Amino acid sequence: MGEGGDWVDRVIEEWSAERPDLDLGPVEVVGRLGRAAALSGRLLERNLKRFGLTTASFDLLATLRRAGPPYRLAAGALARSTLKTSGTITARLDALERDGLVRRAPDPDDRRGVLVELTPDGHRRLDDAVTSHLEAQAAMVSGLSATEQSFLAALLARLLDGLDEHQP
Amino acid sequence: MGEGGDWVDRVIEEWSAERPDLDLGPVEVVGRLGRAAALSGRLLERNLKRFGLTTASFDLLATLRRAGPPYRLAAGALARSTLKTSGTITARLDALERDGLVRRAPDPDDRRGVLVELTPDGHRRLDDAVTSHLEAQAAMVSGLSATEQSFLAALLARLLDGLDEHQP
DNA sequence: CAAGATTGAAGGATCAATCTTT
DNA sequence: AAAGATTGATCCTTCAATCTTG
Numbered sequence: 001m002g003e004g005g006d007w008v009d010r011v012i013e014e015w016s017a018e019r020p021d022l023d024l025g026p027v028e029v030v031g032r033l034g035r036a037a038a039l040s041g042r043l044l045e046r047n048l049k050r051f052g053l054t055t056a057s058f059d060l061l062a063t064l065r066r067a068g069p070p071y072r073l074a075a076g077a078l079a080r081s082t083l084k085t086s087g088t089i090t091a092r093l094d095a096l097e098r099d100g101l102v103r104r105a106p107d108p109d110d111r112r113g114v115l116v117e118l119t120p121d122g123h124r125r126l127d128d129a130v131t132s133h134l135e136a137q138a139a140m141v142s143g144l145s146a147t148e149q150s151f152l153a154a155l156l157a158r159l160l161d162g163l164d165e166h167q168p
Numbered sequence: 169m170g171e172g173g174d175w176v177d178r179v180i181e182e183w184s185a186e187r188p189d190l191d192l193g194p195v196e197v198v199g200r201l202g203r204a205a206a207l208s209g210r211l212l213e214r215n216l217k218r219f220g221l222t223t224a225s226f227d228l229l230a231t232l233r234r235a236g237p238p239y240r241l242a243a244g245a246l247a248r249s250t251l252k253t254s255g256t257i258t259a260r261l262d263a264l265e266r267d268g269l270v271r272r273a274p275d276p277d278d279r280r281g282v283l284v285e286l287t288p289d290g291h292r293r294l295d296d297a298v299t300s301h302l303e304a305q306a307a308m309v310s311g312l313s314a315t316e317q318s319f320l321a322a323l324l325a326r327l328l329d330g331l332d333e334h335q336p
Numbered sequence: 337c338a339a340g341a342t343t344g345a346a347g348g349a350t351c352a353a354t355c356t357t358t
Numbered sequence: 359a360a361a362g363a364t365t366g367a368t369c370c371t372t373c374a375a376t377c378t379t380g
Contacts, residue, residue, distance in 0.1 A: 006328050014234035022298065026305035029317055030208060032324035037205030038251050039331040040198060045350095056370060066182035076340060083206055088371055090342055095369085112340045112379045130190065137194035143330030144323070149197055152323040155316060156200035160174055162311030163207040213372095224348060244362060256349055258364055263347080280357045280362045 008032050029159070040140055047136045051129040052099075058133065060092055061101060061126040064118045071118035074107065078116060101125055176200050197327070208308055215304045219297040220267075226301065228260055229269060229294040232286045239286035242275065246284060269293055 005013075008031040012024045045055050053061070063081050064071045079089045093116060096102040101122030107113035118126070141149055173181075176199040180192045213223050221229070231249050232239045247257045261284060264270045269290030275281030286294070309317055 006325055006332075008325070008328075011234065014236070018234060018236055019295075019298070022302055023306065024302070025317070026302060026309050028321035029309050029312075029324065030305040032321060032328060033201070033205055033208065035251075036324055036328050036331060037201055039328070039335060040201065042251075043331070043334055054369080066179065066186060068182070068186055074340085079340095083203075083210075084370095085372060086341060087343080087373075091370075107340095110340080110380075114341065127187075130187070134190055134192070134194060137198040138191065139334065140331060141194050141197050141327065144197075144326055148323060148326065149193070151319065152327065153196035153200060155312070155320040155323065156197065156204055157174055157176070158312055158316065159309065159320065160176075160200060160204050160207070163204060163211070163308060164174075166211055166307065167207065222347075242362085247362095252348095253350060254363060255351075255365080259348075275362095278358075278362080282363065 006032075007035060033159075040137075043140065044133065044136055047132060048129060051125065051132070053125065053129055056092055057096055057101070058126070058129060060089070060096065061118065061122055062130065064102070064116065065123065065126050065130075071123065072115050075104075075114045075116055096122070174200075175203060201327075208305075211308065212301065212304055215300060216297060219293065219300070221293065221297055224260055225264055225269070226294070226297060228257070228264065229286065229290055230298065232270065232284065233291065233294050233298075239291065240283050243272075243282045243284055264290070 008027060011031060012027055015022055015024055015027075041055065048055060048058050059082050060078060063078055064073055067073050075089055075093065076086065078084075079086050082089075084092075093102060093104060097104060100119055103117045103119050105115045105117060107115050144152065176195060179199060180195055183190055183192055183195075209223065216223060216226050227250050228246060231246055232241055235241050243257055243261065244254065246252075247254050250257075252260075261270060261272060265272060268287055271285045271287050273283045273285060275283050312320065
């Protein structure tokens with residue numbers, strides 16, 4: 001008892017001592033989810049820095065790259081796919097355009113809209129980074145067997161199902 | 169095929185079409201981890217706002233609360249527990265102290281150090297919020313059976329093990 | 337009026353540099 | 359020299375307000 005536990009185990013023990021009335025069951029999942037995301041996010045951020053990218057800029061470039069030729073999407077589509085607000089996308093595009101990795105063009109079919117396109121530099125930069133990015137992810141899950149990875153992926157998908165419903 | 173999948177399934181399909189050479193296995197886990205953390209984080213953030221708190225301020229206050237009487241920790245201990253840098257803690261303490269939720273005092277045993285203490289207001293504010301915070305977490309995992317929740321927690325703990333080793 | 341994008345204000349984060357104390 | 363905390367620069371994010379177009 002009280003040995004070999006992780007950070008979340010310790011948190012739960014401390015809460016139980018202070019507030020034994022609370023139901024801490026959900027923390028076993030949600031607490032570990034947040035902790036694991038924070039730790040893995042740090043590692044991925046550090047790795048992308050070697051390519052002059054942040055997680056934010058990588059996600060945007062990757063969304064354009066995955067769309068296939070001509071690597072062009074509406075700004076609003078980028079916002080929805082990355083779960084960010086339109087203001088965030090505007091700011092990111094300013095920075096990426098300044099670095100020459102994307103280009104903005106007016107949407108000919110809807111003059112309110114903006115189409116965003118990967119430049120050759122942006123395409124190259126992303127393709128440079130993506131292999132390393134996936135290798136870093138592979139290292140993170142290498143402690144789990146293939147079976148464990150499948151189970152974990154399936155359970156996270158079930159969790160994601162529920163979370164989608166609770167969104168605004 | 170290509171039906172009923174979640175966001176990560178779509179990402180993987182798109183990558184497979186554009187770059188069939190990439191090993192996307194790790195994305196099944198790491199991609200869903202990031203997506204689930206982002207969605208759940210948004211919900212928790214919104215809920216805490218009703219109590220005048222952010223996830224950042226809640227985490228700091230909760231760490232002090234869990235420590236038990238006299239609800240006092242060194243600033244460095246807060247940084248390590250919350251996975252934040254000392255600069256981040258300094259900024260948060262400035263805001264929380266301005267709101268009267270914590271109080272700083274010099275460490276009598278080490279004159280470099282600062283001890284941070286929950287005020288009665290901070291204690292009250294946290295206790296107000298924590299029940300609702302846990303209920304929000306319970307709602308998030310309510311789509312999973314008790315067995316699934318246990319499995320998910322255990323697998324996340326295994327993942328966390330590996331992530332800890334890779335840290336700086 | 338609603339939708340798409342931009343702006344500015346404010347909070348949260350890291351990092352590197354600095355100051356004090358050990 | 360190393361540890362604890364603060365500062366200032368910079369970036370990412372949300373939100374509310376605004377402007378243009380549908």
